Amino acid sequence: xxxxxxxxxxxxxxxxxxxxxxxxxxxxxxxxxxxxxxxxxxxxxxxxxxxxxxxxxxxxxxxxxxxxxxxxxxxxxxxxxxxxxxxxxxxxxxxxxxxxxxxxxxxxxxxxxxxxxxxxxxxxxxxxxxxxxxxxxxxxxxxxxxxxxxxxxxxxxxxxxxxxxxxxxxxxxxxxxxxxxxxxxxxxxxxxxxxxxxxxxxxxxxxxxxxxxxxxxxxxxxxxxxxxxxxxxxxxxxxxxxxxxxxxxxxxxxxxxxxxxxxxxxxxxxxxxxxxxxxxxxxxxxxxxxxxxxxxxxxxxxxxxxxxxxxxxxxxxxxxxxxxxxxxxxxxx
Amino acid sequence: xxxxxxxxxxxxxxxxxxxxxxxxxxxxxxxxxxxxxxxxxxxxxxxxxxxxxxxxxxxxxxxxxxxxxxxxxxxxxxxxxxxxxxxxxxxxxxxxxxxxxxxxxxxxxxxxxxxxxxxxxxxxxxxxxxxxxxxxxxxxxxxxxxxxxxxxxxxxxxxxxxxxxxxxxxxxxxxxxxxxxxxxxxxxxxxxxxxxxxxxxxxxxxxxxxxxxxxxxxxxxxxxxxxxxxxxxxxxxxx
Amino acid sequence: xxxxxxxxxxxxxxxxxxxxxxxxxxxxxxxxxxxxxxxxxxxxxxxxxxxxxxxxxxxxxxxxxxxxxxxxxxxxxxxxxxxxxxxxxxxxxxxxxxxxxxxxxxxxxxxxxxxxxxxxxxxxxxxxxxxxxxxxxxxxxxxxxxxxxxxxxxxxxxxxxxxxxxxxxxxxxxxxxxxxxxxxxxxxxxxxxxxxxxxxxxxxxxxxxxxxxxxxxxxxxxxxxxxxxxxxxxxxxxxxxxxxxxxxxxxxxxxxxxxxxxxxxxxxxxxxxxxxxxxxxxxxxxx
Numbered sequence: 001x002x003x004x005x006x007x008x009x010x011x012x013x014x015x016x017x018x019x020x021x022x023x024x025x026x027x028x029x030x031x032x033x034x035x036x037x038x039x040x041x042x043x044x045x046x047x048x049x050x051x052x053x054x055x056x057x058x059x060x061x062x063x064x065x066x067x068x069x070x071x072x073x074x075x076x077x078x079x080x081x082x083x084x085x086x087x088x089x090x091x092x093x094x095x096x097x098x099x100x101x102x103x104x105x106x107x108x109x110x111x112x113x114x115x116x117x118x119x120x121x122x123x124x125x126x127x128x129x130x131x132x133x134x135x136x137x138x139x140x141x142x143x144x145x146x147x148x149x150x151x152x153x154x155x156x157x158x159x160x161x162x163x164x165x166x167x168x169x170x171x172x173x174x175x176x177x178x179x180x181x182x183x184x185x186x187x188x189x190x191x192x193x194x195x196x197x198x199x200x201x202x203x204x205x206x207x208x209x210x211x212x213x214x215x216x217x218x219x220x221x222x223x224x225x226x227x228x229x230x231x232x233x234x235x236x237x238x239x240x241x242x243x244x245x246x247x248x249x250x251x252x253x254x255x256x257x258x259x260x261x262x263x264x265x266x267x268x269x270x271x272x273x274x275x276x277x278x279x280x281x282x283x284x285x286x287x288x289x290x291x292x293x294x295x296x297x298x299x300x301x302x303x304x305x306x307x308x309x310x311x312x313x314x315x316x317x318x319x320x321x322x323x324x325x326x327x328x329x330x331x332x333x
Numbered sequence: 334x335x336x337x338x339x340x341x342x343x344x345x346x347x348x349x350x351x352x353x354x355x356x357x358x359x360x361x362x363x364x365x366x367x368x369x370x371x372x373x374x375x376x377x378x379x380x381x382x383x384x385x386x387x388x389x390x391x392x393x394x395x396x397x398x399x400x401x402x403x404x405x406x407x408x409x410x411x412x413x414x415x416x417x418x419x420x421x422x423x424x425x426x427x428x429x430x431x432x433x434x435x436x437x438x439x440x441x442x443x444x445x446x447x448x449x450x451x452x453x454x455x456x457x458x459x460x461x462x463x464x465x466x467x468x469x470x471x472x473x474x475x476x477x478x479x480x481x482x483x484x485x486x487x488x489x490x491x492x493x494x495x496x497x498x499x500x501x502x503x504x505x506x507x508x509x510x511x512x513x514x515x516x517x518x519x520x521x522x523x524x525x526x527x528x529x530x531x532x533x534x535x536x537x538x539x540x541x542x543x544x545x546x547x548x549x550x551x552x553x554x555x556x557x558x559x560x561x562x563x564x565x566x567x568x569x570x571x572x
Numbered sequence: 573x574x575x576x577x578x579x580x581x582x583x584x585x586x587x588x589x590x591x592x593x594x595x596x597x598x599x600x601x602x603x604x605x606x607x608x609x610x611x612x613x614x615x616x617x618x619x620x621x622x623x624x625x626x627x628x629x630x631x632x633x634x635x636x637x638x639x640x641x642x643x644x645x646x647x648x649x650x651x652x653x654x655x656x657x658x659x660x661x662x663x664x665x666x667x668x669x670x671x672x673x674x675x676x677x678x679x680x681x682x683x684x685x686x687x688x689x690x691x692x693x694x695x696x697x698x699x700x701x702x703x704x705x706x707x708x709x710x711x712x713x714x715x716x717x718x719x720x721x722x723x724x725x726x727x728x729x730x731x732x733x734x735x736x737x738x739x740x741x742x743x744x745x746x747x748x749x750x751x752x753x754x755x756x757x758x759x760x761x762x763x764x765x766x767x768x769x770x771x772x773x774x775x776x777x778x779x780x781x782x783x784x785x786x787x788x789x790x791x792x793x794x795x796x797x798x799x800x801x802x803x804x805x806x807x808x809x810x811x812x813x814x815x816x817x818x819x820x821x822x823x824x825x826x827x828x829x830x831x832x833x834x835x836x837x838x839x840x841x842x843x844x845x846x847x848x849x850x851x852x853x854x855x856x857x858x859x
Contacts, residue, residue, distance in 0.1 A: 058667055105850035113666055114609050114808075118800045119849060122842040125797055129839040185438050185447075192435045195424035202384065202418070204410035204439040204487060244793055248674045255671050289682030289789075296682065299675030303668040304660055 019168055023161055032160055038273045039167045040228065045254040045265030046174040047221035051214045052251060053259025054187060056194035057112075061120030063246035064127045065095045065219045069226025070241040074144035075137055088227040095219040098123075100212065107211045112197070121244060128242045143237035146230055163232040170228060171266075174221060178262035190214055194260075249276065256302045258309025267311045272298070335362045337523045338383070338414070338491050343392030345375075345382055345547075352378040353389070354547040360491065360525050365517055367538035367555070368527045371568055374544040376527045377419055380493045383525075384416045385409045396491065410439060413490035417480040417497055423468040429479055430455070430464040437486035447486075454486040458512065474505045481512065485520075492516070494526045498533050510537040531568070535559065543567070580709050581830045582823055587711070589822025590719025591784075594777035595795045596802040596814050597726050598770035604746040604809035605766040608661055611673035613799060614792030615680035616771050620646055620778030621787035622684060625693050628782075635695055635782040636717070643775030650771035654764050662763075677792070684789035692786035700783040718780035725776050726815055729769075733811065742766055746809060798838075801845045821845075 022035060044066070052059050072094060073087030102123060106116060131138045138144065181187045189210050192200035201207055230236050240246075257268020275295040306313035338360035345353040352375045360366050370376055381387045383394055385406040394402045396414055404412070424432050430451060437450035455461050458478045463471065468479060477497055484492060494513070498506050514537065516522045528534050534541070534555065541558040543551040545567045551558050558564055599613045610616075623642045624635045633641075657676060661669050700714030733739035744752040745762045753759045785791075802821055806813025821841050829837035 056667065058670055060670065102846075109850050111849055115804060115849065117609075117670065118804055119846055121797050122801060122845055126839045126842045129836055133833070133835040133839075183444075185442055185444065188431070188435055188438055191427060191431070192424055195426060196422050198386070199418070199422035199424065200435070201386075201406040202410060202416055202422075203436050203483065204407045205435070206407045244797070248677070252671055252674050255667050259667065289685035292678050293682040293686065296675040296678030296680075299671050299678065300657055303664065303671040303675065307664050307668050 023164055029160065032164070034273065034277045036160065036164050036167055036232070037277055038269055039164075039171045040225065040232075041249075041253060041273050041276075042266040042269035043167065043171045043174050043228075044222060044225045044250050045257065045269050046171075046178050046262070047218050047225060048250045049218075049254045049259050049262075049265045050178065050181065050190075050221070051211075051218040053254055053264065054182065054190040054194065055211060055214045056259075057211060057215070058117050058251065058255075059120040059218075060117050060244065060247045060251055061122070061124035062218070062222055062250050063242050063244070064098065064120075064124050065222035066226035066229065066246060066250075067127055067131065067238070067242035068095050068098065069223030070230040070236045071131065071138055071144070071226075072223070073227045073230040074146055074236045077146055078139075078144055079137070084227060084231055087230070088224055091223040091227055092220045095223040096216045099216040099219040103212045103215045104208075107208045121247070124242065124244055124247050128238055131238050131242060138238075141238060143235060143240070146234045146236070159232075163228075167228060167232070170224065175262060175266060177221075178265075182262045186210070186213070191260075252299055254309075256299060256309055258306075258311030258313075258315075260308060261311050261315070264309050264311040268309065271310060336360065337362045337364075337397055338525070339395040340379070340383065341393050341395065343379070343382055343389045343394065345378055345387060345389045352547050353382065356392070356544070356547070356549055358542055358549065360523050363517055363521055363523055364540065365513065365524045365526065365538045367534040367541040368525055368544060369529070369531050369534065369541060369558075370544035372529065373546075375547040376529075376544055377495055378547075379544070380416055380495050380525075380527060383493060384414060410487060410489070413488075414493070415484045415487050415489035415491070416493040417477075417484055417495055419495040419499070421473070421476040421480050423471070423476055423479055423483075425469040426467060428465050429460055429468055429471070429482075432468055432479055433460075433482045433486045436483035439487045450486045450488070454482040457485060457515075458482040459508075473500045474502070477501065477505075477509065478512075481509070485516070490523065492522050492524045494524065496527055496529060498528055498530055506533050513537060531559070576708055577830075579707075581826050583709050583711060584830070585823030585826030586819055587715040587719050587822070588825055589819035590715070590722045591777075591781060592795070592798050592802055592822060593719075593722040593726060593815060593818040594773055594780075596799040596806075596818050597729065597811070598773040598777075599796075599799045600803045600806075600809065600811065600814045601729075601770045601773075602767055603803065604811075605742060606658075606662065606763055608658065608669055609673070609800070610658075610767075610770070611670065611796060612676040612680060612792070613770075613774070614794065614796030615677050616646060616650070616774040616792075617777050617781070617795055618684065618787060618789065618792040619649075619680060620774045621782050621791075622688060622693075623775075624778045624782045625695060625787055628695050634697065635779045639776055639779035641775075642778055643772040646775045647768045647772040650768045651764065653771070654767040658767055659760075659763070681789045681792070688789070690789060692788045694786045695782050697783045714784045718784060721776060721780045723815075725773065729773070730811060738765070801842060805845055805848060 023032070048059070048062050051057050052062075069088065069091035072091035073084045076082040076087040076090060077084060102119065105111070106119060111119060132140050181190075189200070189205045192203060192205050193207055193210060197207055226241055229241060233240070253268040253272050254265040255268070256272060257266065258264025272295060275291040275298070278291045302310065308315075336359045340356055340358040343353050343356045344351065356375075356379065358368070358379075368376055368379070378387065382389050385404055385408070389402065392402075393400055396409075396412060401409055401412065401414070424435065433451045433454050434447055437447040437454070441447050441450070455464055458481055460475070460478055460482055463475060468476065471479065481497070497509060501509065510533065513524060513526065517524060526534065526538065538555060541553065541555050542549060543558060543561070543564050550567065551561045551564050595613055595617055599610055602608060602610050620642050623645055624638055627633050627638045627641060628635055657672055661672060697714075701712065703710050703712045704716070705711070733743060741752070741757045741762050742765075744755070744757055745759050749759050798821065802817045803814050805820065806815070806817035824841045824844055825837045828840040832840070
């Protein structure tokens with residue numbers, strides 16, 4: 001959205017203001033936790049959207065990257081006492097490797113659309129099984145426990161506060177990156193790929209290269225998200241960081257929020273996190289299902305009524321011509 | 334005149350069907366060449382081979398003396414060979430301006446430079462007023478002009494227009510033909526224009542090549558081709 | 573690695589493939605006619621199994637016998653589903669399919685969770701766990717019934733598609749909806765029928781699987797993803813391809829499970845799938 005400079009600056013300022021005040025408010029610990037998770041989901045979804053929205057290569061397997069990031073931190077800490085920073089770097093390198101290994105054949109041989117989605121789903125399942133079976137290294141289904149004190153005594157100060165600061169910084173980084181991409185040549189080319197690959201190729205877009213870069217970037221960012229998960233939750237299990245459920249969540253939150261815009265995923269996370277977090281903590285037993293069921297209904301409605309996501313819907317209401325990630329015109333220049 | 338594009342002994346098969354059979358065509362520098370023939374003659378297939386969407390079973394394609402047969406479409410675009418599509422392929426959900434931007438970004442990494450090229454291309458094709466419109470809803474004639482604008486912003490040397498006149502009113506046709514002429518005069522482009530409608534091309538092209546069932550059956554000035562009995566048979570015989 | 577064991581493994585694989593076949597055929601049918609991927613196909617199987625279970629609990633009807641009832645209920649249910657959730661997808665971009673069907677997955681899974689709790693349920697039928705032995709190959713009866721039923725159902729469906737008028741209409745609609753509608757075929761009704769049929773098939777799958785496996789709210793995902801792999805391997809939309817690949821996947825799983833490790837059996841099958849997709853994106857038999 002191209003708002004006037006002054007308005008944008010004010011919005012940003014007030015946002016930053018709210019964000020800095022939040023930790024100081026006397027919020028119940030649980031609410032603070034949900035806010036942290038909100039930023040976390042927004043971060044993950046923004047990472048997803050680079051490949052899944054801008055380029056429209058819908059991945060239902062991004063949990064693989066989360067898992068690799070989380071387990072890299074966990075395993076290296078557990079086995080070799082290496083700090084999460086090294087774990088994070090290793091995670092990023094591994095996910096980029098996986099992105100290339102999977103992406104190159106896929107994009108080279110025209111595995112597109114639903115086919116690509118299936119491949120990513122298969123990847124997520126493979127990763128799950130592999131991690132569970134390598135129980136000597138990964139702790140199998142029981143997972144790995146990461147004590148905060150082991151990372152640095154400093155962190156024992158206030159886990160929630162530190163986690164909040166880290167994730168807020170990560171979130172802003174991701175969102176600024178997404179915005180920068182959207183309004184760059186890279187972003188234009190991803191849009192071209194999204195809209196019509198053959199026409200894009202005829203316009204000189206190297207489809208293979210740009211898809212690979214988008215996928216690798218998305219994977220790397222997601223891995224860092226996994227590293228954060230490991231540190232914040234202190235406990236990594238295959239069910240928490242791998243598998244289709246997490247992948248579904250990342251994809252649908254982003255798509256529901258609006259996958260063509262840099263702020264769309266954040267909107268999606270804002271909208272949907274309440275549903276998924278009430279599941280975890282507030283209700284127990286079988287009523288765990290109610291918020292998730294509502295989430296499902298919400299998705300059905302969004303798909304019908306707002307195919308470009310909530311932000312796309314609002315964008316079109318504001319008369320911005322609907323679904324364009326980039327809408328420019330002659331008059332503006 | 335130098336030749337800028339040369340199709341040499343190209344054969345293209347699809348399973349059992351031979352779409353192009355030992356085709357030889359040259360396009361001279363700054364020439365406007367008309368490629369005509371009945372439906373199914375292989376005209377679009379030829380463009381697809383030239384531009385790189387298909388690989389020929391036999392034969393080579395040369396651009397400025399360089400063998401570009403095996404280059405993928407995006408490399409050929411970079412080298413200067415561009416095409417428009419028979420059924421227009423705009424980037425539907427973005428504006429006309431942004432459509433052309435994607436073409437303009439071929440030769441520059443700077444958005445502002447690309448915007449300059451875009452604005453010029455839009456002016457040339459008379460699309461200034463609709464530049465902010467999302468291309469999905471545009472009428473065919475405008476979409477065809479959009480394709481041309483987009484391809485212009487790519488600053489090509491050779492332009493292959495695939496049935497760009499089909500579906501246009503006579504007035505629109507004249508406009509586009511005028512535009513094509515000026516492209517040759519002002520930008521020095523070499524243009525291969527593929528058409529099914531012969532009449533429209535008669536005044537617009539320097540030379541004509543006739544394709545039928547994958548083979549070149551006639552070649553020469555528009556008048557001589559029009560008088561050619563073989564050509565008449567191939568067109569009327571289908572009626 | 574003697575011959576008898578190899579045969580046993582292959583037979584095991586065929587029996588596994590038989591279980592995967594129904595979901596795959598259903599998924600394939602919907603894709604063939606509408607080019608829509610029903611990511612919630614496995615959940616329909618899950619619902620079918622619950623229907624079968626509760627029918628058994630309240631009426632004592634054997635799951636094999638209650639198949640027609642379950643099919644009918646699923647059929648009716650999907651008429652509604654199609655009208656409100658699936659049909660609109662025909663005019664919407666691909667990503668809306670993902671959103672819609674994941675939404676359905678959440679609804680079905682959590683609906684089942686709310687109604688019937690996360691407990692595992694199963695039906696014990698005596699003869700199901702017994703086996704017969706032919707030529708020193710051990711064949712559990714329950715699985716034999718399941719595979720035979722799947723193959724029969726697939727065969728019947730095949731006959732319907734090839735020999736009946738309705739089948740002709742369905743095939744015409746999958747090949748070219750525009751041409752089909754111009755020839756007077758009511759493609760709206762055909763699509764509705766196909767979707768309902770593919771859901772009803774899950775009733776057959778449910779009836780044959782309940783005696784063998786537990787049902788619980790989250791079991792569906794697994795079968796969906798297997799089915800996706802199967803139909804892609806066989807060529808999206810290709811009926812015979814789907815049938816053959818169910819067996820290919822089943823046999824791969826059995827072989828890896830027996831000779832390497834049961835844990836990664838499926839992982840290997842998935843990896844094989846990914847490789848084949850690169851080599852031949854249109855699957856073994858093409859679209």
